[in-house]
Amino acid sequence: MWLFDLDGTLVDSCPAHEAAFRQAIAEVAPGLLGSFRYADYTGASTREVTLRLLGDTEEAARLARLKQRLYRENLDTVAVFPGARRLLARLTAAGRAAYVVTGGSRASVERTLAARSLDAYFIDVLTGDDLPVSKPDPACYAYACEHWGLDPGAVVVLEDSAHGVASAVGAGLATLHVHVAEPAPGAVAARDLEEIAALLEAGTGTSAERVADTHVEVSGAG
Numbered sequence: 001m002w003l004f005d006l007d008g009t010l011v012d013s014c015p016a017h018e019a020a021f022r023q024a025i026a027e028v029a030p031g032l033l034g035s036f037r038y039a040d041y042t043g044a045s046t047r048e049v050t051l052r053l054l055g056d057t058e059e060a061a062r063l064a065r066l067k068q069r070l071y072r073e074n075l076d077t078v079a080v081f082p083g084a085r086r087l088l089a090r091l092t093a094a095g096r097a098a099y100v101v102t103g104g105s106r107a108s109v110e111r112t113l114a115a116r117s118l119d120a121y122f123i124d125v126l127t128g129d130d131l132p133v134s135k136p137d138p139a140c141y142a143y144a145c146e147h148w149g150l151d152p153g154a155v156v157v158l159e160d161s162a163h164g165v166a167s168a169v170g171a172g173l174a175t176l177h178v179h180v181a182e183p184a185p186g187a188v189a190a191r192d193l194e195e196i197a198a199l200l201e202a203g204t205g206t207s208a209e210r211v212a213d214t215h216v217e218v219s220g221a222g
Contacts, residue, residue: 138170
């Protein structure tokens with residue numbers, strides 16, 4: 001079984017999310033714009049970010065609604081990372097189950113997957129609207145395994161952020177940290193999705209070695 005983060009992992013949506021946050025903050029809470037660093041919040045849900053910025057207030061709720069609307073209006077700027085479809089097609093052909101675990105809102109996630117023709121690859125999706133907490137809390141991935149009845153020992157996670165890795169590793173899951181040279185603690189680095197797809201297509205051997213520290217053979221996982 002394979003659990004995928006979405007934003008920054010399968011789709012290059014982080015610039016669009018950051019732009020939406022900045023535009024929304026400039027309108028709702030302009031005094032916070034100078035100190036806002038999107039990188040500090042990657043992996044967290046929009047609601048979690050706005051609560052951390054403004055507390056449990058109506059202004060935070062307004063900021064979240066505006067940010068989500070602005071992001072959805074700019075889905076045409078969101079590209080699929082090279083290798084994403086190749087990797088997902090390989091998993092499908094091999095009978096591997098794939099799911100999405102993301103902090104994004106359900107409306108934004110479903111629209112993103114549909115707009116980029118990725119939705120058919122996944123059995124199910126858990127979003128920030130469904131999860132009990134935000135990444136980096138391990139409860140996100142623990143809940144996903146429980147919700148879908150997955151054996152944690154047979155799961156491989158793909159994440160792009162340190163927060164996402166912390167959530168997956170904290171739940172005891174084998175984790176690949178993609179689009180990085182140096183992985184966050186507990187994960188194995190994967191240069192990009194093309195590399196993972198190529199290793200899977202090559203069969204056993206090198207692919208197993210890439211996740212040796214997690215004791216899971218990627219080529220044979222769920």
